[in-house]
Amino acid sequence: MKATRKLIICLLTLNLMIPAVISASTDPVEPHISAFTGETTPGIMTRMDLHWSYIGPQPEELTFRLYRMEHPDEAVLAAELPGAVRSYQDSAEPGLMSVTYRLEAMLGNSVVAEAETVAAIAHPGKFIAVEVRDTPYDGGGQIDINWQVQEPVDRFSEVRIYRTSEGVGGWELAGSAEPTAALFTDAGLEDGVAYNYMLRAYGEGAIWESRPVMNIISRASWFDMRKINLLVIAVIVMFAVTWYVTRAGRGKMYIRKIAGLQAVEEAVGRATEMGRSVLFIPGILDLDDVQTIAGLTILGSVAKMTAEYETRLDVPVSRSLVMSNGREMVKEAYLSVGRPDFYNDDIVHYVTDEQFGYVAAVDGIMVREQPAACFYMGAFFAESLILAETGNYVGAIQIAGTAMPSQLPFFVAACDYTLIGEELFAASAYLSGDQRMIASLRGQDVGKVLAMGSIVLGSVLATVATLSGAGFWMRLSDAFVRLFALNF
Numbered sequence: 001m002k003a004t005r006k007l008i009i010c011l012l013t014l015n016l017m018i019p020a021v022i023s024a025s026t027d028p029v030e031p032h033i034s035a036f037t038g039e040t041t042p043g044i045m046t047r048m049d050l051h052w053s054y055i056g057p058q059p060e061e062l063t064f065r066l067y068r069m070e071h072p073d074e075a076v077l078a079a080e081l082p083g084a085v086r087s088y089q090d091s092a093e094p095g096l097m098s099v100t101y102r103l104e105a106m107l108g109n110s111v112v113a114e115a116e117t118v119a120a121i122a123h124p125g126k127f128i129a130v131e132v133r134d135t136p137y138d139g140g141g142q143i144d145i146n147w148q149v150q151e152p153v154d155r156f157s158e159v160r161i162y163r164t165s166e167g168v169g170g171w172e173l174a175g176s177a178e179p180t181a182a183l184f185t186d187a188g189l190e191d192g193v194a195y196n197y198m199l200r201a202y203g204e205g206a207i208w209e210s211r212p213v214m215n216i217i218s219r220a221s222w223f224d225m226r227k228i229n230l231l232v233i234a235v236i237v238m239f240a241v242t243w244y245v246t247r248a249g250r251g252k253m254y255i256r257k258i259a260g261l262q263a264v265e266e267a268v269g270r271a272t273e274m275g276r277s278v279l280f281i282p283g284i285l286d287l288d289d290v291q292t293i294a295g296l297t298i299l300g301s302v303a304k305m306t307a308e309y310e311t312r313l314d315v316p317v318s319r320s321l322v323m324s325n326g327r328e329m330v331k332e333a334y335l336s337v338g339r340p341d342f343y344n345d346d347i348v349h350y351v352t353d354e355q356f357g358y359v360a361a362v363d364g365i366m367v368r369e370q371p372a373a374c375f376y377m378g379a380f381f382a383e384s385l386i387l388a389e390t391g392n393y394v395g396a397i398q399i400a401g402t403a404m405p406s407q408l409p410f411f412v413a414a415c416d417y418t419l420i421g422e423e424l425f426a427a428s429a430y431l432s433g434d435q436r437m438i439a440s441l442r443g444q445d446v447g448k449v450l451a452m453g454s455i456v457l458g459s460v461l462a463t464v465a466t467l468s469g470a471g472f473w474m475r476l477s478d479a480f481v482r483l484f485a486l487n488f
Helices: 002-026 225-246 259-274 290-309 320-336 355-369 383-393 408-414 422-432 435-468 472-485
Strands: 032-041 044-055 062-071 074-082 087-091 098-107 110-120 127-134 142-149 156-165 172-177 183-187 194-203 206-209 213-217 278-281 313-317 348-350 373-377 397-402 417-420
Touching (some): 062 087, 074 087, 172 183, 225 435, 259 397, 290 313, 313 355, 397 422, 408 417, 422 435
Parallel strands (some): 313 348, 397 417
C-alpha cells in the first residue's frame, strides 16, 4: 500500500515538471556579442586584428556591420560582413592612436546586438629615408640608424628604436632618441649576426612607425679610411726625420738658442762657487708621463756637470719608479765623466706619493740646505708656485720647464728662466749637442710647418668663402675643414 502511494506521488511530480522544462527550452535566447577585442597584428603594427563571439539565432540573413569611431559622434563604416564571420583585419588610418570600434549584428535593417572595443594603432608615413647600416670604420659591434621625419615633429615626445634577430622572440627596445634627432648608434652587438630594425615615434594622439629594415650585419673594419690624411702627414714627417738624421754627420746643424738651457751650466757653476747644493725636481707624475721622461733626460745632463764640478746634487722624487730610473741616469752620468766614486744612491731619494706632503718635504729641504740652484723639469700642478716661491726666498737661481699650460704663468713669474712646452722636450738634444737628436727635431719641425701652413690656408679659404658667399670657394672651404676637423 505504501509503495503504491509513493509511485502515485512520483508520477504526479513528473507530470508537473515536464511542461516547465519544455517551456524553458523553447524560450528564445537574447542575442548578444561577447569577447569583442582588438589588437595589433604581431609584427605588423599598421593593422588591427578584431575578434568577437555572437550568441543568439543565426539565420542566413544575419550580417555584421563594423564601424570605426574616429570621433565620439562620427561613425565610419569599415566593413559589412556575413553572419558566419567572427574576425576582421582593419588597416590603420594616419593620425590616430586610440580607435573605438563598434560592431552591430543586423537582421535586415534591424540591430539585434552591438558591442564596442577600444584599440591602439600605430601608423606609417612620418618616417622617410630610413637607413640602417654597419657603422663604418669601427671595431665592430655597432650599427648606425639614420632617419628623417616629415614635418611637423612637434607632436613627438620620443623616438624608440626596436630590434630583433634570429633566435630572439619579438621586437626588443634597443634605445631611444630625442624627437629632433636623426641618428642612433646601437652598440654592444655581435658581429656576423643579422639584425632587423624598426622605429616608432610616440606623441600626443599618435604612434608612428617605420617599415622594418631587415638583415643588417655589423663587422669590424681593418682601416679607418677617414684618417688617410693623417697617414700622409705621418709619412711626410717620418721621411723628413729620416732624411735629416742621415745627413747629421755631414755638418753641424743649427738649433736656436734657448736661454733657460744656456743658463744650466751657469747655475751649476754658481752653486759650485758658493759651496752649496743643486736641487733637481723631475715633476710629480710617474714614468707614464712624457714630461717626467724629459725631466729625467735633463737630469742626466745636469748630473754630468755636477760630477765634473764636484757639486752636491739632491733629487727628491715622489714616485718609486722615478727614483729607480733617476738613480740609473745619475749613475751613468757620473760614470761617463769618470767620477763613479762621487755617486751614491742617496742622491736620488723617495719622499712620498702624496702631493702636498711631497711639497712640504721639499720646502723643508730648501730651507735647511739653502741650495744655490733649483731645477723644476717635468709635470707640475698646484705645487708649482709653492716650490718656486720657496726657492726664490732662499735666493737660488731657478730654471723651470713644463708642458702644463696652467702652471707656466707661475714659473714665469717666480723663476729666472722657464722652458715653455716643446723646449722641455728639446732640452736633451740641446744640452748634449748630439747631431742625430738635433736632426730628429729638425724633421719634426717639418710637421709643425705643415700644421701652421694648414692653419693659414684654412683661414684664407674660410675668409674668401665668407666674402664670396655660396659657390666654389664655400665648397672648397668646407672640404678643407672636413679634411682635418673629422680626423682628430
